[in-house]
Amino acid sequence: MPDESEFPAVVRLVGEALLGGKSDAESYRELTHLDRTLTVFDGAQPVGNTTALPLTMTLPGGARRVSGVSAVGVWPTYRRRGVLSALMRRQFADIRERGEDVAALFASEGAIYGRFGYGPAASAVSFTLPTRETALRPDAPRDPALRLRLLDAAEARKEISVVHQAAAPQRVGEFQRTEAWWTRVLHNPPGNPFSDLKCAVAEDDAGPLGYVLYRTRQVWDDHGTADSALRVEEVYATAPAAHTLLWEHVLTRDLVTSVTCDMAALDDPLFHLLADPFRARRRHIENLWIRLVDLPAALERRSYAAAVDVVLEVADRHCPWNAGRWRLTADTAAARCRPTDQEPDIRLDAAHLGAAYLGGTRLGGYLAAGLLSEAAPGAVQRLDTALHRADLPYCGNVF
DSSP states (O other): OOOGGGHHHHHHHHHHHTTOOHHHHHTTTTTOOGGGEEEEEETTEEEEEEEEEEEEEEETTEEEEEEEEEEEEEOGGGTTSSHHHHHHHHHHHHHHHTTOOEEEEOOSSHHHHGGGTOEEOOEEEEEEEEGGGOOBOTTSOOOTTOEEEEEEGGGGHHHHHHHHHHHGGGSTTOBOOOHHHHHHHTOOOTTOSSOSOEEEEEEETTEEEEEEEEEEEOOBOTTSOBOEEEEEEEEEESSHHHHHHHHHHHHTOTTEEEEEEEEEETTOTHHHHBSSGGGSEEEEEEOOEEEESSHHHHHHSSOOSSOEEEEEEEEOSSOGGGOEEEEEEEOSSOEEEEEOOSOOSEEEEHHHHHHHTTSSSOHHHHHHTTSSEESSTTHHHHHHHHHOOSSOOOOSSOO
């Protein structure tokens, strides 16, 4: 655990390991709890680091505390020496001791974290919309009682925090933002070719119902014709008509010819609101990775869409307390997961359960790939059905 005097050196380590700028790494300080930060030193030099951010995240079954793993890095000349493995094992033990059963992270490299029991649990999409070819459906929900206000993002901080606090519980994977998180979200980095953050708030007489944060960039082509860009940072709404109003605003801004968004949910309402969904040029990206640190507790605290009774034989190198056979008995009201000596219905790795935990990844894909095995025919299908959710998991804030 570093102290305040050592933190600047940790900043340098993280920035170097992740190839980020110094300011990028320093932005973690207001979010970082030093007592939840693990650093390996060689003398006075930090050579490895990881931290766990205490997040209140929406999971199947409701919001609860999750360890948001962040600032993971090893000094380049100390790679392949077991530094990261030692940090991960110690962090899992610490998380378990704190009574937190789930860890989450955004992976810089997918090949790394599967080794430590994390599974890719949520996906996202980036997209571009050419505004001259894009329109919303005529039957998209609209409410004449709604109005729109355009503000600098900092001016709208109170209103948008109210909207986000109400919207986050409706999406598995989202977490509640503290004041420190809002400061980071609303930051305007120096040297950005785009404008400072703008905010459009959709509201009625009762208060705000949605907002969009975006930046613009003025561009003129060689013929003097506007070819400006608008980049959406995030959109949250608690009413369908507010969602429509916000997207109509950004898609019809004068002089803008393209609207881009670097990260949105795969089932974002926008894709259903477009008159021609094929106009959205999309690119699939990974989102949230999940690790079940206390497997039986995590499975018991989860909600289920259907009844299931299955025996799991779990392999777990880095959390040995999870390894073994577990009988999961669940229905739509409650779940129970207890050790058993019964023959297993499914043999799998802890990473597979992490991937499936949020309900967005199917275990059937791992079965088809031969990465897990099924002793009882239909057991994987039954478990997938129980884990299923109608909505897809997504986290809109990288940590």
